[in-house]
Amino acid sequence: MTDMKAENPEVVAIVKSASWAKRMEKCLADLPLKRRIVTAADFHNGQCGSASAALRLIIIETGDDLDFFREALTCIDAGFLQAGGPVIAILEKDAAAQEDTLLMMGASKVVDGSISAAQLRRMIAVDSTEYDRIKRLRKDIERRASAIGEVMQGTFRLHTRREAQNLATMLSLSASEPRTVAVGLSELIINGIEHGCLGIGHDEKGRLIESGALTEEIHHRRAQTDYAGRTVMVEFRRTADRLEFVITDPGEGFDYNGVTAEAPGDLKKHGRGILMARNCFDELEYEGRGNIVRAVHYRKKKD
Numbered sequence: 001m002t003d004m005k006a007e008n009p010e011v012v013a014i015v016k017s018a019s020w021a022k023r024m025e026k027c028l029a030d031l032p033l034k035r036r037i038v039t040a041a042d043f044h045n046g047q048c049g050s051a052s053a054a055l056r057l058i059i060i061e062t063g064d065d066l067d068f069f070r071e072a073l074t075c076i077d078a079g080f081l082q083a084g085g086p087v088i089a090i091l092e093k094d095a096a097a098q099e100d101t102l103l104m105m106g107a108s109k110v111v112d113g114s115i116s117a118a119q120l121r122r123m124i125a126v127d128s129t130e131y132d133r134i135k136r137l138r139k140d141i142e143r144r145a146s147a148i149g150e151v152m153q154g155t156f157r158l159h160t161r162r163e164a165q166n167l168a169t170m171l172s173l174s175a176s177e178p179r180t181v182a183v184g185l186s187e188l189i190i191n192g193i194e195h196g197c198l199g200i201g202h203d204e205k206g207r208l209i210e211s212g213a214l215t216e217e218i219h220h221r222r223a224q225t226d227y228a229g230r231t232v233m234v235e236f237r238r239t240a241d242r243l244e245f246v247i248t249d250p251g252e253g254f255d256y257n258g259v260t261a262e263a264p265g266d267l268k269k270h271g272r273g274i275l276m277a278r279n280c281f282d283e284l285e286y287e288g289r290g291n292i293v294r295a296v297h298y299r300k301k302k303d
Contacts, residue, residue: 009036011128013059014072016040020061020090020113027117031125032212040068055080056128061090061113066101073106081106084134084276086127090115125210134183140169141179150174152238157231159197159222164189167234171245174238176300181243184280188247188293189232194218196249196291197230243297253290 010033013024021039028035034054058076062069069089076087086108091098095112102110109123151171158164164186172182194200198221200208208214221227235246278284283296 008054009034010054010056011035011059011124012038012055012057013061014038014075015059015061016063016065016068017061020063023117024059024061027120028124031121031210033124033128055085056131057124058085058087059090059124060087060107062092064092064094064098066098066105069102069107070105083138084108084131086131088120088123088127122206122210126206129209133186137165137169137182137186138179140165141172141182150238151236154236156234156236158189158193158234159231161190161193161218164193164232171236171243174299175243175297177297180280181297184277184295185245185247187277187280188245188295189234192232192247192249192251192291196251196253197232198222198227199251241299243299245295246292247295248288248292251291253288256286256290 011028011031013028013035015021015024015037018039021037024037028037033056055077058080060069060072062072073081073087081087087106089102089107089110090113091102091110092113095110099110109127111120111123151174156167158167168182168186168189172178172185175181194205195202198218200217200221205214208217230250233248235248237244277293277295280297281295282298283294285294286292287294
C-alpha cells in the first residue's frame with residue numbers, strides 16, 4: 001500500500017472527521033497514486049502537502065462546514081487552483097442545497113457523504129487522469145513552435161488521442177490564448193474519438209480509467225472491423241479576427257439541449273468535458289444529433 005503521508009502526493013484528501021479519514025484510506029488503497037490524507041489536526045498545523053509538483057487532485061470533506069472548506073482552500077497551492085486543478089467537495093448531507101455555493105467558492109464537483117467508495121474512487125481516477133493530460137498538453141504548447149508556418153484552413157481526419165493532441169497544439173498556436181484553445185480543442189476531438197468512433201460510453205470510460213485499462217480497450221476496438229475505419233473530422237478556418245473549428249464524429253451523438261445550460265448543476269452530471277470545452281472558446285454550439293460541434297475563438301489584437 002502506498003504511504004498515506006507520501007512525499008510529493010498526487011492526491012491530497014483533507015478530512016474534518018476521523019471516520020472519513022478511515023473511509024478515505026480504504027477508498028484510495030487500490031489506486032496507483034501517491035496520496036496524503038490530512039486530518040483536521042494536521043491541517044491546522046500547516047501539514048497539507050498541496051504544494052506538491054505532482055498534485056493531480058484535491059478532496060475536501062467538510063462535514064457540512066463551509067468555513068472549513070473555505071479555510072482548506074487557503075492552504076491549497078494557488079498555481080494548482082489557477083490551472084483548473086480538480087477539487088472535490090464532500091458534504092455529509094444537503095449537497096444539492098450547497099452545490100452552487102461550493103462551485104462558486106472553488107470546488108469542481110460536489111458530492112454528499114452517501115457516495116460509495118467505488119463511485120468516489122472512479123471519480124478520483126477520471127478527474128486526476130484528465131488533469132494530468134491537460135498538464136502535459138500545456139507543456140507541449142510551451143515547448144513547441146510551429147514548424148510549418150501559419151495554417152489558414154484545412155480539413156483533418158484523426159484516429160488517435162495522440163493525433164488529437166498534436167493537431168490541437170499546432171492549430172492553437174494561432175490563438176491569442178494557445179493553451180486554453182489547445183485544451184478545449186483536444187477535449188472535443190478526444191470525445192469524438194472515444195465516444196463517437198469507438199462507442200465508449202461515459203460510465204464505461206470511468207470504469208476503464210479506474211482499472212487502468214482504457215488504452216488497452218482503445219487498441220482492442222481499433223483492431224475490430226466495426227471501428228477500424230472510423231475517424232473524427234476537424235475542419236479549421238482562420239480569419240483576421242477568429243479561429244473556427246468544426247468537429248464531426250460518426251457516433252450516435254447525444255441530447256445536447258439540456259447539457260449546454262448555464263447552470264453549473266446541469267453540467268456536473270455530464271462530467272467536466274463539456275464545461276471545460278465551453279470555457280475554452282468564445283462560442284460553442286452542438287449541431288445535428290450531437291455528433292457535430294462548432295467552436296469559435298476570437299483573436300485579440302496585440303498591443
